[in-house]
Amino acid sequence: MKLSFSPEDEQFREEVASWLRENLRGEFEPIRFRGGPGDEHSFVEERKAWEQKLAEGGWTCIGWPKQYGGRGASIEQQVIFNEEYARAGGPGRIGHIGETLTGPTLIAFGSEAQKERYLPGIRAGKEFWCQGYSEPSAGSDLANVKSKARFDEASGKWILNGQKVWTSLAHESQYCFVIARTDPESKAHKGLGFFLVAMDQPGVTIRPIEQLTGTSEFNEVFFDDAECAADDIVGEPGEGWKVAMGLLGFERGVSTLGQQMLFQNELDEIVRVAKANGAARDPALRQRIAEAHIGLRIMRFNSMRMLSGGEDGSLQKEAMIYKLYWSSWHRNLGKLAMDVMGAESEIVPEAPYELGRLQSMYLFTRADTIYGGTNQIQRNIIAERALGMPREPRG
Amino acid sequence: MEFRFTDEQVMIRDTAEAFLKEVSTSEAVREAMVTERGYDQALWQQISQEMMWPALHIPEEFGGLGLGFVELAATLEQMGRTLLCAPFLSTVGFGVNALLVAGSETQKQTYLGQIAEGKTATLAFMAPGSRPDARAVQVTCAADGDGFVLNGEYRYVLDGHTADILVLAAREAGSEGEQGISLFVLPADTAGVSREWLPTVDQTRKQASITLQDVKLPADALMGEAGQAWPALAKILDLATVAVAAEQVGVAQESLDSSVAYTMERVQFGRTIASYQAIKHKAADMMLKVEAGRSAAYYAACVADEALANNPLGEGLAEAASIAKAYCSEAAFFNAGCGIQLHGGVGITSEYDIQLYFKRAKSSETLLGDAAWHRERLARQLLDGDAA
Numbered sequence: 001m002k003l004s005f006s007p008e009d010e011q012f013r014e015e016v017a018s019w020l021r022e023n024l025r026g027e028f029e030p031i032r033f034r035g036g037p038g039d040e041h042s043f044v045e046e047r048k049a050w051e052q053k054l055a056e057g058g059w060t061c062i063g064w065p066k067q068y069g070g071r072g073a074s075i076e077q078q079v080i081f082n083e084e085y086a087r088a089g090g091p092g093r094i095g096h097i098g099e100t101l102t103g104p105t106l107i108a109f110g111s112e113a114q115k116e117r118y119l120p121g122i123r124a125g126k127e128f129w130c131q132g133y134s135e136p137s138a139g140s141d142l143a144n145v146k147s148k149a150r151f152d153e154a155s156g157k158w159i160l161n162g163q164k165v166w167t168s169l170a171h172e173s174q175y176c177f178v179i180a181r182t183d184p185e186s187k188a189h190k191g192l193g194f195f196l197v198a199m200d201q202p203g204v205t206i207r208p209i210e211q212l213t214g215t216s217e218f219n220e221v222f223f224d225d226a227e228c229a230a231d232d233i234v235g236e237p238g239e240g241w242k243v244a245m246g247l248l249g250f251e252r253g254v255s256t257l258g259q260q261m262l263f264q265n266e267l268d269e270i271v272r273v274a275k276a277n278g279a280a281r282d283p284a285l286r287q288r289i290a291e292a293h294i295g296l297r298i299m300r301f302n303s304m305r306m307l308s309g310g311e312d313g314s315l316q317k318e319a320m321i322y323k324l325y326w327s328s329w330h331r332n333l334g335k336l337a338m339d340v341m342g343a344e345s346e347i348v349p350e351a352p353y354e355l356g357r358l359q360s361m362y363l364f365t366r367a368d369t370i371y372g373g374t375n376q377i378q379r380n381i382i383a384e385r386a387l388g389m390p391r392e393p394r395g
Numbered sequence: 396m397e398f399r400f401t402d403e404q405v406m407i408r409d410t411a412e413a414f415l416k417e418v419s420t421s422e423a424v425r426e427a428m429v430t431e432r433g434y435d436q437a438l439w440q441q442i443s444q445e446m447m448w449p450a451l452h453i454p455e456e457f458g459g460l461g462l463g464f465v466e467l468a469a470t471l472e473q474m475g476r477t478l479l480c481a482p483f484l485s486t487v488g489f490g491v492n493a494l495l496v497a498g499s500e501t502q503k504q505t506y507l508g509q510i511a512e513g514k515t516a517t518l519a520f521m522a523p524g525s526r527p528d529a530r531a532v533q534v535t536c537a538a539d540g541d542g543f544v545l546n547g548e549y550r551y552v553l554d555g556h557t558a559d560i561l562v563l564a565a566r567e568a569g570s571e572g573e574q575g576i577s578l579f580v581l582p583a584d585t586a587g588v589s590r591e592w593l594p595t596v597d598q599t600r601k602q603a604s605i606t607l608q609d610v611k612l613p614a615d616a617l618m619g620e621a622g623q624a625w626p627a628l629a630k631i632l633d634l635a636t637v638a639v640a641a642e643q644v645g646v647a648q649e650s651l652d653s654s655v656a657y658t659m660e661r662v663q664f665g666r667t668i669a670s671y672q673a674i675k676h677k678a679a680d681m682m683l684k685v686e687a688g689r690s691a692a693y694y695a696a697c698v699a700d701e702a703l704a705n706n707p708l709g710e711g712l713a714e715a716a717s718i719a720k721a722y723c724s725e726a727a728f729f730n731a732g733c734g735i736q737l738h739g740g741v742g743i744t745s746e747y748d749i750q751l752y753f754k755r756a757k758s759s760e761t762l763l764g765d766a767a768w769h770r771e772r773l774a775r776q777l778l779d780g781d782a783a
């Protein structure tokens with residue numbers, strides 16, 4: 001075990017930090033610390049421009065292999081990049097779904113043609129993606145998707161029908177990856193296909209859903225004879241589940257370390273408030289602030305373990321607890337923020353419902369324990385896969 | 396950055412696991428814990444002479460194996476898992492670390508050599524009713540010719556009634572807080588030292604009181620400079636704290652494992668109770684605690700290594716120790732407590748081992764500061780700097 005980074009890595013850190021110092025300013029100053037979960041609606045155009053700026057500097061998709069436009073950055077370097085990015089107040093990445101989900105999935109399972117067609121747009125910070133998994137009847141039970149894909153011999157295209165829901169950033173995306181049934185008679189995880197679908201077409205309707213924050217970053221997406229080219233299916237018809245699950249593996253990747261820096265920024269803000277308003281002298285709040293600090297530090301140690309281990313790619317135990325750990329921690333942080341603010345926590349900065357950063361964080365952290373596999377589903381997974389306890393009975 | 400065991404560390408962990416499974420069985424623990432001594436001397440001989448564990452992180456020049464704190468933590472974790480009854484934490488967590496941090500070359504030569512050969516040691520610093528900070532040091536020391544004379548009483552001294560070597564903290568009369576503290580090392584049979592076993596709730600770890608009546612010590616018993624020992628003592632306590640946290644990970648792990656095993660056997664309403672989601676989810680929460688605690692303990696062990704080598708990363712020792720101890724204390728207690736619940740009625744019997752883990756979890760939580768105490772220590776660092 002060794003804690004220090006190599007001199008080369010430290011040099012890389014300096015390179016990242018100085019690029020950010022020089023570029024994340026001027027026209028981009030207002031978007032520092034903005035965007036991300038709970039704040040996706042803000043500065044969208046500026047943040048899209050920022051994606052291209054990042055791309056020009058060669059700072060998108062750095063973990064991808066060089067042949068696909070990445071830097072082939074080591075895990076350590078990706079950790080460093082994410083840390084420095086968040087430390088500098090880098091805005092929430094509109095391109096993160098394409099970079100961390102679509103890209104790795106295509107690199108692992110896609111055809112050469114698909115890689116050539118889709119990777120450059122993601123790499124350039126110009127084409128944005130969303131994730132079309134959940135449906136009204138397929139939430140935790142993801143394999144219960146009802147959307148259908150039928151291959152139309154006449155046009156040589158896949159025709160999609162059905163409804164997706166909770167599709168984050170669909171309204172800002174050119175593409176969506178969708179799981180849909182290729183075999184209409186099939187059930188559960190059999191008979192699914194994984195499709196790359198263009199959003200800008202007559203067969204696709206996007207309807208925003210307003211969230212408890214009053215803003216909307218997720219949507220309902222309807223497919224009514226939406227079209228998808230014959231070679232825009234990843235893997236074979238029937239292999240969709242395998243591809244979809246492979247993708248969920250990428251979800252637990254290195255971006256979590258950048259997320260931790262955002263959490264650190266939030267905790268720092270809470271500490272500032274506590275010192276300013278006297279909450280820092282309240283023994284009970286002191287305990288909770290220290291507990292939050294402990295929890296965040298351990299989150300980092302845990303992900304260092306996660307990223308150092310499992311050369312064979314198998315899911316380590318520390319990786320299995322990761323989602324449950326961070327979501328619970330962050331949800332508690334939201335409550336702590338309000339408690340530290342005290343009576344002021346109720347007062348909204350601007351009418352009608354323009355929430356402050358910590359207020360919006362507080363409300364939106366309730367989503368953390370739901371999306372990406374709820375806490376209950378995480379516990380089922382841990383109990384069954386890590387502890388070998390009996391599987392849930394299925395209806 | 397490489398935050399995982401090397402092959403050698405894996406081997407050390409596996410060896411410890413296999414050996415302890417063999418020797419620290421439930422029967423062995425129960426036999427040892429009801430004695431006043433608290434451990435089997437033949438087993439200690441084996442531990443020190445065959446396994447050479449007390450010598451693990453003693454440098455080779457002093458007769459040790461020259462390994463690091465991570466190897467030590469890996470071994471301690473397995474000791475916690477099997478509730479090993481032995482004066483290991485006292486001898487190594489306190490004694491060896493005290494000598495490494497504060498001992499002169501001669502003191503290290505003498506005492507570390509003895510420890511490597513099987514002698515035991517401990518550290519005494521706490522006055523009755525005190526908490527583990529500088530104010531705990533109440534025994535007084537005064538100059539006496541070339542040497543010193545010590546008077547007063549210590550309580551809560553781990554294995555204090557059996558240790559061969561004592562490290563003692565004392566203060567100049569009239570001094571306060573972190574000022575005026577000195578450390579001494581001496582053979583336990585020094586005249587004027589009287590020691591008494593204190594029976595404990597957790598019978599697997601022994602405590603004693605030590606009373607000093609005009610104990611005369613030669614000048615060369617002093618560790619470091621007279622009156623200046625607080626930074627060294629603080630560091631020793633932090634190192635010992637990391638050692639306790641590593642042990643707690645083992646306690647938490649075994650509480651989980653034995654409870655899951657029990658629920659997979661026990662049938663109610665026609666199915667194993669492990670198939671009920673309320674049980675599964677509790678077990679999942681327990682696993683989260685163990686794994687997060689393990690990350691914290693091993694991080695702290697890495698920092699402890701840096702601190703022993705006086706490297707810059709070692710400056711984070713106090714913080715890392717508090718993080719590990721706060722979290723692992725609660726993890727071990729949570730898991731042992733939930734463990735009793737998952738066992739149902741048998742969890743309340745003395746026959747099942749889960750109660751022993753529950754007791755160890757509590758005694759370890761109290762030892763060197765409970766979770767709230769360490770959180771407050773961190774809060775001071777986070778919140779009491781210059782006001783924003």
Ligand SMILES: Cc1cc2nc3c(=O)[nH]c(=O)nc-3n(C[C@H](O)[C@H](O)[C@H](O)COP(=O)(O)OP(=O)(O)OC[C@H]3O[C@@H](n4cnc5c(N)ncnc54)[C@H](O)[C@@H]3O)c2cc1C
Pocket residue numbers: 130131132133134135138139140141165166167168169218367370371372373374375376377380392
């Ligand atoms: C902010 C946000 C963004 C999202 N973005 C996307 C996106 O971009 N793309 C996408 O495809 N999806 C997205 N989702 C959807 C998300 O993945 C689902 O909400 C989630 O999987 C839960 O499904 P559900 O909402 O249908 O809840 P349900 O599955 O109906 O769950 C309701 C409750 O029942 C519990 N429950 C369900 N099954 C079990 C069980 N077997 N055992 C115990 N308890 C159970 C759940 O834990 C939960 O508490 C997003 C969700 C949110 C909140």
